[in-house]
Amino acid sequence: MPFQIIRQDITKMQADAIVNAANTALQMGGGVCGAIFNAAGAQKMQTACDKLAPIQPGEAVVTPGFALPAKYVIHAVGPVYSPVELERCRELLRSAYTESLKLAKKHRCKSIAFPLISSGIYGYPKAEALEVAKQAIEAFLDEYEMEAYLAVFDKSAFVLSETLLGEVESYIDQHYVDAHQPKNRNLLGVESEALAYAAPSMPLPMMAPSAALDDLMERLDEPFSDTLLKLIDAKGKTDVEVYKRANIDRKLFSKIRKGHGYTPRKPTILALAIALELTLPETDDLLERAGYALSQASKFDVIVEYFIVNGRYDIFEINEVLFQYDQPLLGV
Template sequence: MPFTIVRQDITKIKTDAIVNAANTELKMGGGVCGAIFKAAGKNELQEACNELSPIKTGEAVITPGFALPASYIIHVAGPVYDPSSPKVSEKLLRSAYLNSLNLAKDYKCKSIAFPLISSGIYGYPKSEALKVATIAIKDFLGNHDMDIYLAVFDKDSFMVSEKLLGEVASYIDDNYIEKHKLSRRELLDIERRALSDVDHIEYGSPMPQISEEVLKAPAGIDDLIDNLDEPFSTTLLRLIDAKDKTDVEVYKRANLDRKLFSKIRTGKGYMPSKRTAIALAVALELNLDETDDLLERAGYALSRSQKFDVIIEYFIINGKYDIFEINEVLFKYDQPLLGG
């Protein structure tokens, strides 16, 4: 998956590189910086850092990973947040991420893990720090392929927009049910066709009278097989053309890597995971009915009995198709993230 949030100790992540939120003197500090020095071997790492210091705010340098699972440590100096000059702080924080990513690219890294830079003792508001990180990473992924992780110790280590979380919470309260309930997304195609002339059915009420001709179904298994719906991959490619989007645009907006998307495109019988199918629906900016149809072709449905599905439904019906924003909310609710 190109970009994902993980609840993990950054010193234990097996990526090509991890990022150390360093001070400009590259001295061993506290918090995440101190943990990285200790895990890597503080004497060896400090010696390597001494040869590279000092650095400027926003600048990134690289050392070996020493005893860490990662091959490299990229040291970057994030800004101390200045509430009187928020735009300057934002520019410096953005450069910290982009300089780290470009340095990783120069060293042929295929994966990298970040902490939430400057959100600790440097005082950057966590919700704003997350926003800057997400935008910078998204911009980088628009032109490059790399697996990027944002490592947080727990889900309270960063703050998503309180307004957005409040809206999602209200939608969940209004729509999430514990018990399975009949809905249009849980009907089979044959049921939809049979009920196509009925405006509304009250759950628990007697079934309306439907003509025998409408209810007439294929006689046997051969007839059913001969009348299969369009497969998922065919529908997806048709939708990409219909929405006037490119393959690259779609798989990047879906937070998928190129290899996975290639499997979907070339494998006529390929069946994606539910999360991948939803990610593609989001990338194509499908409405709820279009999303239902695409999911059904992969054998899935959205259900009001699943909190994950209700959160996805909220974003779709409100026309919010930023997959990174969706994943931030899913993470806060301890739900699986969208993408590969």
């Protein structure tokens, strides 16, 4: 997927490029910087950096990855946080991300992984640093195709609205059914309709049985890709707008669009539903086309359902909440 926030050691990531939160002298430091130097081979990395130093806050340079899994290390310098120069700090931090992405593009990288720049000894509040990172990365991905990862060690960067988290928690309390409780599975809509035809006491109104059955079978046979394309047209959106808002890459979207028997995974379908701003019944119908259904026994499903029911279609906001609950993210 184009942009994903993950909990992982950045030195072990298989991205084409990883970003080092560097200092202006490009000297080996502590924290993420020290870990990257050590994993790459400290002496070789320092020699390469010495040839490029110094650089200024907001700038970035690139070296080989040496012993790292990544081919390149992009060394970006963020600002030292100053609340009296907040706007300047934001500009420099945003530039550190943007310049890193430009270098990755220049070196034909298909993937890049960032730490949360300036959030360590440079003192940038993690929640504010995360917001700047998201804005810079999302803006770049609106124009260019690349997979971007933000590797964080813990959830402390995610200071979400207490009101939002409270509303989500309340919704979970009301709708989540513990999977260990015995219960009957809710029928899919098409299953309910099929049962209706088998029960004379439950006819579908306004339709002759043969016509109703023909209609049901026609809808069952419609490929998922055909339904998706119809929805895109009905919602007045473009393909590019949909796959970017769904946070999936162009190649995956093209595979889904062509069909040929390919069925995307449930998180991908829900990401498309969010991108299309579908209602809950429309989402249910789209899921049914691929053989899925929302379940009250799945906390993941209940959380996504909350956002759909409340008309909140920001996929990154949804993924932040899913991240808090240790759930899979939308788009993959």
